[in-house]
Amino acid sequence: MHAITKNKPVPFLDLSAQYKSLEAEWLAAIRETGARGSFILGPHTQALEKEFAEYVGVKHAIAVANGTDSLFLSLRALGIGKGDEVVTTPFTFFASAETIDMAGATPVFADILPGSLCLDPASVRAKITAKTKAIVPVHIFGHPSEMGETMEIAKKHKLAVVEDCAQSFGALHNGKVVGSIGDTGSFSFYPTKVLGCYGDGGMVTTSSDAVNEHIRRLRNHGAVKPFVHTEIGMNSRLDEVQAAVLRIKLRQIKDDIAGRQKVAQEYTQRFTGSTVKTPSLPKNGTHVFNLYTIRVPKRDAVRQALTDAQIGSSQCYPQGLHLQEVYKHLGYKPGSLPVCEHATTETLSLPIYPGMPLDHIERVCEVLLGALK
Numbered sequence: 001m002h003a004i005t006k007n008k009p010v011p012f013l014d015l016s017a018q019y020k021s022l023e024a025e026w027l028a029a030i031r032e033t034g035a036r037g038s039f040i041l042g043p044h045t046q047a048l049e050k051e052f053a054e055y056v057g058v059k060h061a062i063a064v065a066n067g068t069d070s071l072f073l074s075l076r077a078l079g080i081g082k083g084d085e086v087v088t089t090p091f092t093f094f095a096s097a098e099t100i101d102m103a104g105a106t107p108v109f110a111d112i113l114p115g116s117l118c119l120d121p122a123s124v125r126a127k128i129t130a131k132t133k134a135i136v137p138v139h140i141f142g143h144p145s146e147m148g149e150t151m152e153i154a155k156k157h158k159l160a161v162v163e164d165c166a167q168s169f170g171a172l173h174n175g176k177v178v179g180s181i182g183d184t185g186s187f188s189f190y191p192t193k194v195l196g197c198y199g200d201g202g203m204v205t206t207s208s209d210a211v212n213e214h215i216r217r218l219r220n221h222g223a224v225k226p227f228v229h230t231e232i233g234m235n236s237r238l239d240e241v242q243a244a245v246l247r248i249k250l251r252q253i254k255d256d257i258a259g260r261q262k263v264a265q266e267y268t269q270r271f272t273g274s275t276v277k278t279p280s281l282p283k284n285g286t287h288v289f290n291l292y293t294i295r296v297p298k299r300d301a302v303r304q305a306l307t308d309a310q311i312g313s314s315q316c317y318p319q320g321l322h323l324q325e326v327y328k329h330l331g332y333k334p335g336s337l338p339v340c341e342h343a344t345t346e347t348l349s350l351p352i353y354p355g356m357p358l359d360h361i362e363r364v365c366e367v368l369l370g371a372l373k
Contacts, residue, residue, distance in 0.1 A: 067188020
Protein backbone atom coordinates (compact mmCIF):
# COMPACT_ATOMS: atom_id res chain seq x y z
CA MET A 1 0.00 0.00 0.00
CA HIS A 2 1.42 3.42 -0.94
CA ALA A 3 2.06 5.73 2.01
CA ILE A 4 0.62 8.51 -0.17
CA THR A 5 -2.89 7.07 0.28
CA LYS A 6 -3.07 7.65 4.05
CA ASN A 7 -5.65 10.25 5.08
CA LYS A 8 -5.91 11.59 1.55
CA PRO A 9 -9.45 12.75 0.63
CA VAL A 10 -10.93 10.87 -2.33
CA PRO A 11 -13.66 12.75 -4.25
CA PHE A 12 -16.66 10.83 -5.56
CA LEU A 13 -16.06 12.48 -8.92
CA ASP A 14 -13.40 14.85 -10.28
CA LEU A 15 -14.72 16.77 -13.28
CA SER A 16 -12.05 19.47 -13.09
CA ALA A 17 -9.24 17.17 -14.27
CA GLN A 18 -11.00 16.42 -17.55
CA TYR A 19 -11.91 20.08 -17.99
CA LYS A 20 -8.23 21.09 -17.74
CA SER A 21 -7.35 18.67 -20.55
CA LEU A 22 -10.10 20.15 -22.78
CA GLU A 23 -9.83 23.80 -21.68
CA ALA A 24 -8.05 25.18 -24.76
CA GLU A 25 -10.46 23.49 -27.22
CA TRP A 26 -13.48 24.42 -25.09
CA LEU A 27 -12.55 28.12 -24.85
CA ALA A 28 -11.80 28.20 -28.60
CA ALA A 29 -15.28 26.75 -29.26
CA ILE A 30 -16.91 29.44 -27.08
CA ARG A 31 -14.99 32.21 -28.91
CA GLU A 32 -15.96 30.77 -32.29
CA THR A 33 -19.63 30.43 -31.26
CA GLY A 34 -19.69 34.01 -29.94
CA ALA A 35 -18.07 35.39 -33.06
CA ARG A 36 -20.64 33.64 -35.23
CA GLY A 37 -23.50 34.92 -33.05
CA SER A 38 -25.50 31.67 -33.38
CA PHE A 39 -26.46 30.30 -29.95
CA ILE A 40 -29.60 28.14 -30.31
CA LEU A 41 -30.12 25.26 -32.81
CA GLY A 42 -27.06 26.38 -34.77
CA PRO A 43 -24.36 24.52 -36.71
CA HIS A 44 -22.76 22.83 -33.66
CA THR A 45 -26.13 21.38 -32.60
CA GLN A 46 -26.85 20.16 -36.13
CA ALA A 47 -23.38 18.59 -36.42
CA LEU A 48 -23.70 16.98 -32.96
CA GLU A 49 -27.07 15.46 -33.90
CA LYS A 50 -25.52 13.91 -37.02
CA GLU A 51 -22.41 12.61 -35.21
CA PHE A 52 -24.47 11.27 -32.30
CA ALA A 53 -26.89 9.41 -34.62
CA GLU A 54 -23.94 7.82 -36.42
CA TYR A 55 -22.34 6.71 -33.14
CA VAL A 56 -25.55 5.17 -31.76
CA GLY A 57 -26.51 3.66 -35.13
CA VAL A 58 -29.87 5.34 -35.72
CA LYS A 59 -31.36 7.52 -38.44
CA HIS A 60 -32.07 10.56 -36.24
CA ALA A 61 -30.84 12.27 -33.08
CA ILE A 62 -32.70 15.31 -31.70
CA ALA A 63 -30.89 17.53 -29.20
CA VAL A 64 -33.01 18.80 -26.29
CA ALA A 65 -32.49 20.79 -23.09
CA ASN A 66 -31.98 17.88 -20.65
CA GLY A 67 -32.46 14.15 -20.07
CA THR A 68 -35.85 14.58 -18.40
CA ASP A 69 -37.20 16.36 -21.48
CA SER A 70 -35.80 13.62 -23.70
CA LEU A 71 -37.98 11.06 -21.88
CA PHE A 72 -41.06 13.29 -21.77
CA LEU A 73 -40.83 14.26 -25.45
CA SER A 74 -40.37 10.60 -26.44
CA LEU A 75 -43.55 9.62 -24.61
CA ARG A 76 -45.46 12.55 -26.12
CA ALA A 77 -44.28 11.79 -29.65
CA LEU A 78 -45.25 8.12 -29.23
CA GLY A 79 -48.80 9.14 -28.31
CA ILE A 80 -48.65 8.18 -24.61
CA GLY A 81 -51.20 10.13 -22.57
CA LYS A 82 -54.18 10.14 -20.26
CA GLY A 83 -55.58 6.72 -19.34
CA ASP A 84 -52.43 4.89 -20.48
CA GLU A 85 -50.12 2.79 -18.31
CA VAL A 86 -46.35 2.60 -18.78
CA VAL A 87 -44.28 -0.16 -17.16
CA THR A 88 -40.90 0.87 -15.76
CA THR A 89 -38.43 0.12 -12.97
CA PRO A 90 -38.67 1.43 -9.40
CA PHE A 91 -34.87 1.28 -9.09
CA THR A 92 -33.91 4.41 -11.01
CA PHE A 93 -33.73 8.19 -10.83
CA PHE A 94 -37.14 9.85 -10.37
CA ALA A 95 -37.28 11.28 -13.91
CA SER A 96 -37.86 7.81 -15.42
CA ALA A 97 -41.27 7.67 -13.68
CA GLU A 98 -41.97 11.41 -13.30
CA THR A 99 -42.07 11.92 -17.08
CA ILE A 100 -44.76 9.23 -17.42
CA ASP A 101 -46.94 11.33 -15.09
CA MET A 102 -45.98 14.50 -16.96
CA ALA A 103 -47.30 12.88 -20.15
CA GLY A 104 -50.61 12.20 -18.36
CA ALA A 105 -50.11 8.43 -18.03
CA THR A 106 -49.64 6.20 -14.95
CA PRO A 107 -46.33 4.54 -14.10
CA VAL A 108 -46.58 0.84 -13.27
CA PHE A 109 -43.55 -0.53 -11.44
CA ALA A 110 -42.13 -3.98 -12.17
CA ASP A 111 -39.36 -5.64 -10.15
CA ILE A 112 -35.69 -5.84 -11.09
CA LEU A 113 -33.13 -8.59 -11.65
CA PRO A 114 -30.81 -9.19 -8.67
CA GLY A 115 -27.68 -9.25 -10.85
CA SER A 116 -27.94 -6.34 -13.31
CA LEU A 117 -30.46 -4.36 -11.20
CA CYS A 118 -32.32 -3.67 -14.48
CA LEU A 119 -35.99 -4.47 -15.23
CA ASP A 120 -36.97 -8.12 -14.85
CA PRO A 121 -38.83 -9.13 -18.06
CA ALA A 122 -40.86 -11.76 -16.15
CA SER A 123 -42.11 -9.07 -13.76
CA VAL A 124 -42.88 -6.79 -16.73
CA ARG A 125 -45.04 -9.52 -18.29
CA ALA A 126 -47.03 -9.85 -15.07
CA LYS A 127 -47.76 -6.10 -15.00
CA ILE A 128 -49.26 -5.74 -18.49
CA THR A 129 -52.95 -4.85 -18.73
CA ALA A 130 -55.28 -3.62 -21.47
CA LYS A 131 -54.17 -0.08 -20.55
CA THR A 132 -50.44 -0.71 -21.01
CA LYS A 133 -49.06 1.32 -23.91
CA ALA A 134 -45.29 1.39 -23.35
CA ILE A 135 -42.28 0.05 -21.46
CA VAL A 136 -39.42 2.26 -20.20
CA PRO A 137 -36.41 -0.01 -19.51
CA VAL A 138 -33.53 1.80 -17.75
CA HIS A 139 -29.93 0.82 -18.49
CA ILE A 140 -28.93 1.40 -14.88
CA PHE A 141 -25.42 2.50 -13.80
CA GLY A 142 -24.08 1.70 -17.30
CA HIS A 143 -25.36 -1.91 -17.49
CA PRO A 144 -27.65 -2.55 -20.50
CA SER A 145 -31.16 -3.71 -19.66
CA GLU A 146 -32.39 -7.10 -20.98
CA MET A 147 -33.66 -5.75 -24.31
CA GLY A 148 -34.12 -9.07 -26.13
CA GLU A 149 -37.02 -10.22 -23.97
CA THR A 150 -38.29 -6.67 -23.50
CA MET A 151 -38.65 -6.19 -27.26
CA GLU A 152 -40.39 -9.58 -27.57
CA ILE A 153 -42.93 -8.54 -24.92
CA ALA A 154 -43.42 -5.18 -26.65
CA LYS A 155 -43.96 -6.81 -30.04
CA LYS A 156 -46.45 -9.32 -28.65
CA HIS A 157 -48.54 -6.64 -26.91
CA LYS A 158 -47.96 -3.85 -29.48
CA LEU A 159 -46.21 -1.59 -26.96
CA ALA A 160 -43.82 1.29 -27.53
CA VAL A 161 -40.36 1.05 -25.96
CA VAL A 162 -38.51 4.12 -24.67
CA GLU A 163 -34.95 3.22 -23.66
CA ASP A 164 -33.70 5.33 -20.75
CA CYS A 165 -29.98 5.57 -21.58
CA ALA A 166 -29.18 8.45 -19.20
CA GLN A 167 -26.53 6.40 -17.36
CA SER A 168 -25.29 4.21 -20.18
CA PHE A 169 -24.08 6.12 -23.21
CA GLY A 170 -21.97 3.76 -25.33
CA ALA A 171 -23.04 0.49 -23.67
CA LEU A 172 -23.62 -2.43 -26.05
CA HIS A 173 -26.38 -5.05 -26.04
CA ASN A 174 -26.06 -7.90 -28.56
CA GLY A 175 -23.77 -5.75 -30.70
CA LYS A 176 -26.12 -2.75 -30.74
CA VAL A 177 -25.48 0.53 -28.95
CA VAL A 178 -28.18 1.26 -26.36
CA GLY A 179 -30.64 3.82 -27.71
CA SER A 180 -30.87 2.05 -31.07
CA ILE A 181 -33.03 -0.90 -29.96
CA GLY A 182 -36.39 0.57 -28.81
CA ASP A 183 -38.65 3.08 -30.57
CA THR A 184 -36.61 5.87 -29.00
CA GLY A 185 -33.50 6.25 -26.86
CA SER A 186 -33.30 8.95 -24.23
CA PHE A 187 -29.95 10.44 -23.13
CA SER A 188 -28.85 12.90 -20.46
CA PHE A 189 -25.71 15.03 -20.75
CA TYR A 190 -25.75 16.05 -17.07
CA PRO A 191 -22.07 16.70 -16.15
CA THR A 192 -21.69 13.43 -14.19
CA LYS A 193 -22.71 11.21 -17.12
CA VAL A 194 -20.44 9.06 -19.32
CA LEU A 195 -20.85 11.76 -21.99
CA GLY A 196 -21.57 14.93 -20.03
CA CYS A 197 -21.61 18.61 -20.93
CA TYR A 198 -20.87 21.66 -18.75
CA GLY A 199 -24.50 22.22 -17.78
CA ASP A 200 -27.76 20.49 -18.72
CA GLY A 201 -28.42 18.78 -22.03
CA GLY A 202 -30.18 15.79 -23.55
CA MET A 203 -30.77 13.84 -26.77
CA VAL A 204 -33.47 11.61 -28.25
CA THR A 205 -32.55 8.91 -30.79
CA THR A 206 -34.94 7.21 -33.18
CA SER A 207 -35.04 5.65 -36.63
CA SER A 208 -38.66 6.72 -37.18
CA ASP A 209 -39.10 9.73 -39.49
CA ALA A 210 -42.50 10.50 -37.96
CA VAL A 211 -41.19 10.47 -34.37
CA ASN A 212 -38.19 12.58 -35.39
CA GLU A 213 -40.40 15.24 -37.01
CA HIS A 214 -42.82 15.24 -34.07
CA ILE A 215 -40.08 15.71 -31.43
CA ARG A 216 -38.43 18.48 -33.45
CA ARG A 217 -41.80 20.25 -33.46
CA LEU A 218 -42.51 19.62 -29.76
CA ARG A 219 -39.08 20.84 -28.58
CA ASN A 220 -39.73 24.18 -30.29
CA HIS A 221 -43.19 25.16 -29.00
CA GLY A 222 -45.05 22.89 -31.42
CA ALA A 223 -44.08 25.16 -34.33
CA VAL A 224 -44.09 23.89 -37.91
CA LYS A 225 -42.46 27.14 -39.04
CA PRO A 226 -41.76 30.47 -37.28
CA PHE A 227 -44.91 31.70 -35.46
CA VAL A 228 -47.07 28.85 -36.85
CA HIS A 229 -48.06 26.29 -34.18
CA THR A 230 -50.03 23.07 -34.72
CA GLU A 231 -49.94 21.77 -31.12
CA ILE A 232 -48.79 22.67 -27.61
CA GLY A 233 -45.07 22.01 -27.33
CA MET A 234 -42.36 23.34 -25.05
CA ASN A 235 -39.02 25.11 -25.10
CA SER A 236 -36.43 22.33 -24.94
CA ARG A 237 -33.40 23.20 -27.04
CA LEU A 238 -29.72 22.42 -26.52
CA ASP A 239 -27.57 25.54 -26.74
CA GLU A 240 -24.62 25.83 -29.13
CA VAL A 241 -21.96 26.14 -26.43
CA GLN A 242 -23.00 22.80 -24.86
CA ALA A 243 -23.24 21.19 -28.31
CA ALA A 244 -19.68 22.36 -29.03
CA VAL A 245 -18.21 20.78 -25.89
CA LEU A 246 -20.18 17.56 -26.48
CA ARG A 247 -18.70 17.29 -29.98
CA ILE A 248 -15.20 17.62 -28.48
CA LYS A 249 -15.94 14.99 -25.82
CA LEU A 250 -17.66 12.60 -28.27
CA ARG A 251 -14.40 12.41 -30.25
CA GLN A 252 -12.59 10.90 -27.22
CA ILE A 253 -15.49 8.91 -25.76
CA LYS A 254 -13.91 5.51 -26.49
CA ASP A 255 -10.92 6.43 -24.30
CA ASP A 256 -13.23 7.76 -21.55
CA ILE A 257 -15.30 4.54 -21.51
CA ALA A 258 -12.11 2.44 -21.50
CA GLY A 259 -10.88 4.57 -18.59
CA ARG A 260 -14.03 3.84 -16.59
CA GLN A 261 -13.81 0.12 -17.37
CA LYS A 262 -10.17 0.10 -16.23
CA VAL A 263 -11.10 1.67 -12.85
CA ALA A 264 -13.94 -0.88 -12.47
CA GLN A 265 -11.52 -3.72 -13.22
CA GLU A 266 -9.09 -2.46 -10.54
CA TYR A 267 -11.89 -2.35 -7.95
CA THR A 268 -13.27 -5.78 -8.85
CA GLN A 269 -9.82 -7.36 -8.68
CA ARG A 270 -9.26 -5.98 -5.15
CA PHE A 271 -12.70 -7.06 -3.89
CA THR A 272 -12.37 -10.65 -5.11
CA GLY A 273 -12.72 -13.10 -2.22
CA SER A 274 -14.41 -10.55 0.09
CA THR A 275 -18.09 -10.15 1.03
CA VAL A 276 -18.39 -7.28 -1.47
CA LYS A 277 -20.73 -8.17 -4.33
CA THR A 278 -19.22 -6.44 -7.35
CA PRO A 279 -21.29 -5.21 -10.34
CA SER A 280 -22.40 -7.98 -12.67
CA LEU A 281 -21.17 -7.81 -16.27
CA PRO A 282 -23.61 -8.39 -19.15
CA LYS A 283 -23.17 -11.75 -20.90
CA ASN A 284 -24.20 -10.27 -24.23
CA GLY A 285 -22.87 -6.72 -24.10
CA THR A 286 -20.68 -4.17 -22.34
CA HIS A 287 -20.95 -2.16 -19.10
CA VAL A 288 -19.76 1.48 -19.32
CA PHE A 289 -19.70 2.12 -15.54
CA ASN A 290 -21.36 5.50 -15.25
CA LEU A 291 -21.35 4.32 -11.60
CA TYR A 292 -19.48 1.48 -9.92
CA THR A 293 -22.20 0.15 -7.63
CA ILE A 294 -21.47 -2.65 -5.20
CA ARG A 295 -23.68 -4.52 -2.73
CA VAL A 296 -22.45 -4.87 0.83
CA PRO A 297 -23.89 -6.10 4.13
CA LYS A 298 -24.28 -3.30 6.72
CA ARG A 299 -24.13 -0.77 3.89
CA ASP A 300 -24.85 2.29 6.08
CA ALA A 301 -22.00 1.49 8.48
CA VAL A 302 -19.64 0.90 5.54
CA ARG A 303 -20.65 4.20 3.98
CA GLN A 304 -20.10 6.00 7.27
CA ALA A 305 -16.57 4.54 7.45
CA LEU A 306 -15.87 5.93 3.97
CA THR A 307 -17.27 9.33 4.94
CA ASP A 308 -15.14 9.38 8.10
CA ALA A 309 -12.09 8.69 5.93
CA GLN A 310 -13.06 11.59 3.59
CA ILE A 311 -13.97 9.23 0.75
CA GLY A 312 -16.95 10.19 -1.40
CA SER A 313 -19.74 7.70 -2.12
CA SER A 314 -23.38 7.72 -3.15
CA GLN A 315 -26.41 5.71 -2.12
CA CYS A 316 -28.31 5.14 -5.35
CA TYR A 317 -31.18 4.55 -4.50
CA PRO A 318 -32.26 4.64 -0.83
CA GLN A 319 -35.93 3.89 -1.58
CA GLY A 320 -37.72 2.28 -4.51
CA LEU A 321 -39.90 4.74 -6.43
CA HIS A 322 -42.97 2.55 -5.76
CA LEU A 323 -42.68 3.34 -2.02
CA GLN A 324 -42.04 7.08 -2.38
CA GLU A 325 -44.57 9.48 -0.84
CA VAL A 326 -45.52 10.87 -4.25
CA TYR A 327 -46.68 7.41 -5.44
CA LYS A 328 -48.59 6.44 -2.28
CA HIS A 329 -51.86 6.61 -4.24
CA LEU A 330 -50.73 3.73 -6.49
CA GLY A 331 -51.08 1.34 -3.55
CA TYR A 332 -47.69 -0.39 -3.44
CA LYS A 333 -46.73 -1.73 -0.01
CA PRO A 334 -43.40 -2.87 1.47
CA GLY A 335 -42.82 -6.33 0.01
CA SER A 336 -44.53 -5.48 -3.32
CA LEU A 337 -41.25 -5.54 -5.25
CA PRO A 338 -38.86 -7.51 -3.01
CA VAL A 339 -35.76 -7.61 -5.23
CA CYS A 340 -35.74 -3.82 -5.57
CA GLU A 341 -36.43 -3.33 -1.86
CA HIS A 342 -33.56 -5.61 -0.87
CA ALA A 343 -31.19 -3.84 -3.29
CA THR A 344 -31.96 -0.45 -1.72
CA THR A 345 -30.56 -1.72 1.62
CA GLU A 346 -27.24 -2.92 0.16
CA THR A 347 -26.20 -0.84 -2.86
CA LEU A 348 -23.38 1.68 -2.62
CA SER A 349 -21.72 3.59 -5.46
CA LEU A 350 -17.98 4.20 -5.19
CA PRO A 351 -15.84 6.93 -6.79
CA ILE A 352 -15.22 6.34 -10.50
CA TYR A 353 -14.18 8.52 -13.41
CA PRO A 354 -11.69 8.25 -16.31
CA GLY A 355 -8.13 8.75 -15.08
CA MET A 356 -8.94 8.14 -11.41
CA PRO A 357 -5.55 7.72 -9.68
CA LEU A 358 -4.62 4.18 -8.65
CA ASP A 359 -3.74 5.32 -5.13
CA HIS A 360 -7.30 6.65 -4.75
CA ILE A 361 -8.72 3.27 -5.82
CA GLU A 362 -6.44 1.51 -3.33
CA ARG A 363 -7.45 3.85 -0.53
CA VAL A 364 -11.19 3.27 -1.18
CA CYS A 365 -10.64 -0.51 -1.11
CA GLU A 366 -8.45 -0.37 1.99
CA VAL A 367 -11.02 1.61 4.01
CA LEU A 368 -14.02 -0.34 2.70
CA LEU A 369 -12.52 -3.78 3.32
CA GLY A 370 -11.35 -2.61 6.74
CA ALA A 371 -14.91 -1.51 7.58
CA LEU A 372 -16.27 -4.93 6.60
CA LYS A 373 -13.90 -6.66 9.03
